[in-house]
Amino acid sequence: MDTPTRAVEKALAEVGMNRADLARKLKVTPQALSRVLKVEQVASQRSLWPEILNALGLEIVIQPKEGSK
Numbered sequence: 001m002d003t004p005t006r007a008v009e010k011a012l013a014e015v016g017m018n019r020a021d022l023a024r025k026l027k028v029t030p031q032a033l034s035r036v037l038k039v040e041q042v043a044s045q046r047s048l049w050p051e052i053l054n055a056l057g058l059e060i061v062i063q064p065k066e067g068s069k
Contacts, residue, residue, distance in 0.1 A: 019034065
């Protein structure tokens with residue numbers, strides 16, 4: 001299973017964007033976006049993650065881990 005950052009990287013590649021393009025779309029600096037992607041605090045109230053996911057048409061899905069009940 002991918003980490004949130006890896007899923008974003010895959011989605012960027014699929015739509016032909018890079019991190020700088022996404023930063024411009026979100027109206028943040030590339031450095032701010034890199035910090036968010038590095039920390040991966042998806043649930044933080046001050047996080048850019050909701051905007052990142054929305055901009056790329058992604059959603060968070062919670063499911064049981066393989067091998068667990």
